[in-house]
Amino acid sequence: MFFEVSQGGERAILCSVTLREPWYVPDHEEFRSLAESAGAVVVAEVRAQRYRPSPANFVGAGKVEELAALVKAENADLVMFDGHLSPSQERNLEKQLEARVIDRSGLILDIFAARAQTFEGKLQVELAQLDHIRTRLIRGWTHLERQKGGIGLRGPGETQLETDRRLIAVRMNSLKGRIEKVRKTRDQGRRARRRNAIPTVALVGYTNAGKSTLFNRLTESSIYAADQLFATLDPTLRKITLPGGAEAILADTVGFVQNLPHALVDAFRATLEEAAEADVLLFVQDGAHPDRLIQEQAVLEVLHEIGADEVPRVIAMNKVDQRPEVEPGRDEAGRIWVSASSGVGLPSLGEALADAIGQQPEEHALVLKPSEGRLRAKLYQEADVLSEAVSDVGDSHLTVRISQSRLDSLLREVGRSTEHSV
Secondary structure (H helix, E strand, O other): OOOOOOOOOOEEEEEEEEEEOOEEOOOHHHHHHHHHHOOOEEEEEEEEEEOOOEOOOEOOHHHHHHHHHHHHHHOOOEEEEEOOOOHHHHHHHHHHHOOEEEEHHHHHHHHHHHHOOOHHHHHHHHHHHHHHHHHHHHHHHHHHHOOOOOOOOOOHHHHHHHHHHHHHHHHHHHHHHHHHHHHHHHHHHHHHHHHOOOOEEEEEEEOOOOHHHHHHHHHOOOOOOOOOOOOOOOOEEEEEEOOOOOEEEEEEOOOEOOOOOHHHHHHOHHHHHHHHOOOEEEEEEEOOOOOHHHHHHHHHHHHHHOOOOOOOEEEEEEOHHHOOOOOOEEOOOOOEEOOOOOOOOHHHHHHHHHHHOOOOOEEEEEEEOOOOHHHHHHHHHHOEEEEEEEOOOOOEEEEEEEOHHHHHHHHHHOOOOHHHHO
């Protein structure tokens, strides 16, 4: 009997498979979080081990029988596999399990589709989804494929498939053109920032490491942040002022994850270029996560894939409040331990960023005339004024701590030559 694909089920069974070739050890807690982030109600979890995936079903025949029994017992509509299924594996499993089957790529794409808010984000997600489903079109038209060869019924299934493939190809080309325009617009913005000598710091890190919370803390913004995977997808740029008055653009990027679908990396390349083209990467890590090193490696692999592995990095170890044995601030390895939620350790992080972009604060001695009250006010506002003395003729002798570039900018604003900055 032909199985009709259900469209509305959310009762899900999770299947995680540990593989030796290619090597993959699933993070069961993360996969469950992904499923719940997509809105699924997890009713059962199945785990398996294989040397390599079965070409027909990804898992063995015994495990398929176990899953089929669970689908009936739990009245499940959906089985999620923590792995990348081929179109044929997906079709075979759906026929045998009589339930909708989705792999890791499809699950992440579904979450991205729900979370993307901006025009750019929606374009990128749609492109990735179309790339994912174009080889799976036959699943929805199997009833027409069965008609091939009948008198008077030759070809309708084939014709429908070709029509759909052609429509998808046209749509994908259109999306690629729009995304290319987005890329060019972002490139123009980056060139403008370079002309104005404003460096860019891009936040990167594993999803749910606290990037958006840290972004809000550093920029005093209120972009959406939650304790869930892929809480935010769309890039956000804000100007920040670092110790010593140095200015920079802080860019929040999409979080990474193990086994991130290549279709998503390709589709979000325009967004991820913010990391590749940044002056400094602020690599945010969950300092309290037991699998931090695995997460770190997953991020480094994506950075390599997008050509950002050579960009200078400042490492922020977040959630120091959950590590009472660790002191906030810089450790011996040069990492900065902070808490994005409480703000502990952020002064050290600001100094590290200023140092990384070559705008660390320095001491400067200035002599201001009584008429230069505007410059004096700006110095008190943006610099650390270490001392001030007033001479007999009313001149102010100040010692301030501020970056050279920011001091030069302030002097230019009031029409004073930068030669008098020392």
